[in-house]
Amino acid sequence: LSLSLSLSLRIRAQISRQRSSPEGRESFCHPTMIPYATVEEASTALGRNLTRLETVWFDYSAEKSDYYLYCHNILFLFLIFSFVPLPLVIVESARSASGWFDRYKIQPKVSYSLSDMFRCYRDVMKMFILVVGPLQLVSYPSIQMIGIRCGLPLPSLTEIVAQLLVYFLVEDYTNYWVHRLFHCKWGYEKIHHIHHEYTAPIGYAAPYAHWAEVLALGFPSLIGPAIAPGHMVTFWLWIALRQIEAIETHSGYDFPWSLTKYIPFYGGAEYHDYHHYVGGQSQSNFASVFTYCDYIYGTDKGYRFQKKLLQQIKEESKKCKKQVGGEKFD
Structure with missing residues (x-):
């Protein structure tokens, strides 16, 4: 956190110096995001040659407004909501047809048909068109206010x-408490x-929610960038990774090869699946990504008890099979 804040303060200081100069005041009023006409000017201002990625960024964004770049999130979210769950659709269809992936x-015991999954996607797209997209279009002032930058240099x-x-x-942390609030009777x-x-x-159900919940859960996503403002590229990555993570935890499958299993304190699909399985009565596993909040505040006791119980049943089942096998051998 201290490293991120230090980097953010250095960048803000640089922006402040640019704004205080006559050239800076003129360039920051310009509708384009980068106050340099050429790569050479940008290199001179930075005191070094641009990296290859910075050159690509300059070529792409120099004539585009910050608002236009921010609105790229609409496209990114559409692509993520539409295509990231597709492999899970294939897996679910194959499992329903032949029993593959049952393990x-x-x-x-729960199976979804293609029409079930398409219906979920259709409802998500309705919410996307009516709420998520318009919210992106009107929320740019908040991005300006918290200090998300679009210029050079690119972040390391x-x-x-x-x-x-x-x-x-x-x-x-903030999502944990909002989620708990939604599990009160009225919410x-x-x-x-x-x-x-x-x-x-299922994967498509990750963003499937009431419009008020979509709006409410948008605030926790902005608190981190407000604390440690970064570059628009970082913000794009943040929004994309958070949605991909949500799809993974709503996948309904616990794949042993998932790379997220190597992330410390990561909840994952099995962890969040328990929350959905219990349903409205659930007072467990509220965390969206990690497990530390549920552990600290004692809201994972039901999950841990069930997991321990299932493990005991599995061990007893193995013992019974061994005993039966031994009797047959005798």
Whole structure:
């Protein structure tokens, strides 16, 4: 967090110096995002040659407004909502038809047809067109206010990783409490029950929710960038990764090869699936990404008890099979 804040302060200081100069005041009033006419001017201002990525960024964005670049999120979200869950659709269809992937299905008794999954996607797209897209179009002032920058230099990999870590941790903590609030009687009955219509979640159901919930959960996503403002590229990555993570945790499958299993304190599909399985009565597993909040505040006890119980049943079943096998051998 301190590293990310330090980098952000340095960048803000540089922007402030640019704005205080006559050239800077003129360039920052210009509708384009980069106050340099050529790559050479940008290199002179930075005191070094642009990297290859910075040159690509300059060529792409020099004549585009910051608002236009921010609105790229609409396209990114559409692509993520539409195509990232597609492999899960194939897996679910193959499992329903032939029993493949049964061993990885968290709730194997529940199957979804193509029409079921398409219906979910259709409803998500309605929400996207009516709420998510318009929200992106009108929320740019908040991005300006918190200090997301679009110019040069591009952030280093260290800065991107540090800020993304801050964003995930902050969003996870604030989302935990918003989610718990939605599980109070009024919040669940009026708003959150829509998301829980899928007691066995599927990838397309990750953004499936009441419009008020979509709006409410947008605020935790902005708190991290407000604490540690970064570049628009980092913001794009943050929004994309958060949605991809949500689709993964709503996949309904626990794949042993998932790379997220190597992330410390990561919840994952099995963890969140329990929350949907219990449904409206659930007072467990509220966290969106990590498990530390549920552990600290004691809201994972039901999940841990069930997991322990299932493990005991599995071990007893193995013992019984061994005993039966031994008797047959005798």
